Amino acid sequence: MSGTPRxxxxxxxxxxxxxxxxxxxSTRAATPEEVADSLVALHGTDPATVYLAVGSRLADPAGTVAETARALYEDRTLLRMHGMRHTVFVFPASLTAVVHASTGLAVAARERASLLKHMATAGAPDAVWLKEVEDSLLAALARRGQATAAELALDEPRLREQFVYAAGKNYEGVHTVSTRLLKVLGVEGKVVRGRPLGSWTSSQFRWAVAPEHPELDVAEAQSTLLHRWLTACGPATEADLKWWTGWRVTDVRRALTAIGAEPVTLDEGTGYVTAGDLAPLAGPAEPWAALLPALDPTAMAWQQRDWYLAPELRPALFDGSGNVGPTVWWNGRVVGGWAQRADxxxxxxxLEREGVGREAEAAIEEAAERLRGWVGATRVTPRFRTPVEKELSSG
Structure with missing residues (x-):
């Protein structure tokens, strides 16, 4: 590209x-698969986020729970697995091999090495023993279809064995082999989370053998993932891309070059869009409001957020670890927070009044009623509580 970037x-x-x-x-989707495909990934650390993020983007949210569960646990068109920044996400099934190769392999190597190191320090059995337990676990899971860690331990009792982690340190703890091993196998792409033990808000899951997928070249997979994300979220800065992917800056730059990303000028500095994505967008004809859940993929997509979230709002809307809580949006800006009460x-x-008049308040109230209508009798408490959410939920 020649000349001054647009x-x-x-x-x-x-x-x-x-x-x-x-x-x-006017842009809402018909299915959970369409939502996930548009966003690339749905945050899955808090199970409720997946459903709430989908429901806020469906044209008819009445079937959110049933349709999302179908996609996750029956059709397996969506899969819950570890991804960028060692975080649990829900991905379109077509992207799982890409995520595994671009991001999971490096994390998996570190996780297995860490487990073996901790076991050795604690005097636990060695890598040969662990491989035997692993093979037995996977065989038991294949026979059962889906199972909890406790159920798998009935077939493979060695999964119940414990070892002390960080002995003598102030963060000393006791780890069970099943807990650590299943985490490693999840990052390695050998197992995935199955149906929850409770409702769609439950964080206790069964496990299942992961569907087979091809092994891809790492650099090609990184280029594919970055292209998909930049199509959905561009323009974005190099810092945004490095933060979202969790990659080294050299990997980000190589992938940007490989996909022919085009530079643009942003208020934050240089940003990038995919090749051919420089044309101005008029945007939706209608104004819009949305109530997005804690950890929503839109609110968490960029590291640099001033263009949609005023810095002075952050203390009220984020927890101490940087996790965003439930947010109220008006025409592309975060203007407040929300919570569900016991009733x-x-x-x-x-939290922000500029440009937010009666039309906005009416639209926000309509979005709140829409949410209340499909959530029904379920009570949702975010896994990561924020000041505004705590205050509103107790009111």
Whole structure:
């Protein structure tokens, strides 16, 4: 590209967000698969986030729970697995091999080495013993189809064995072989999380053998993943890309070159879009409001967030570890927070008034009623609590 890179300002970035993240009413999806495909990945650390993120983007959210469960546990068109930054996500099944090769392999090597080191330090059995237990676990899981760690330990009692982690340190703890081994196997792409033990908000899962997928070249997989994400979230800075992927900056730069990404000018500095994505976007014709859940993939997509989230709002909307809570959006900006109360009411509060008038408040209230309607009798408490969410939920 020659000449001065085109400037893309906050307004245009918000328009892209509304269209590509299916947040404006006219862009909403018909299925959970369409939502996940548009966003590339749904945060899965808090199981409720997956359903709430999908429901906020469906044209008809009434079937959110049933349809998302179908995609996750029956059709397996969506898979819950470890991905970028060693975080649990839900991905389209077509991307699992790409995520595994681009990100999972390096993390998996570190996780297995860490487990073996901790076991050796504690005087636990060696790698040969661990491999025997692993093979036995996978065979038992294949026979059962889906199982909890406790059920697998009935078939392979060695999974119950424990070892002391960080002996003598202030963070000393006792680890069970099953807990650590299943985590390693998950990162290695050998097992995936199956149906939860409780409702769709439960964080206790069964395990299942992961579907087979081809082994891809790491560099090609990184290029594919970055292209998919930049299509959904571009423009983005190099810092955004490094943060979201968890890769080394050299990997990010190599992938940007491989896909022919084009530089643009942002308020934060140089950003990138995919080749051919420089044309201005008019954005949705209608104004839009949304109530997005804690850890929503839109709110957590970029490291540099000033163009949609005012810095002064962060202390109220994030926990101490940087996890975003439930947010209220108006036309591409975070303007408040929300929570569900014990009686099921969806309570929300504006934290920013600029540009938020009666039309916005009416649209936000409509979004709150829409959410309350499909969530029904289920009570949702975010895994990571934030100041506004705590205050509103107890009101």
């Amino acid at each position: 400037y893309i300002g906050p307004a245009e970035r918000r328009a892209r967000l509304a269209l590509r993240h299916r947040l404006a009413a 099921g009411e969806i309570a929300w509060r504006l």
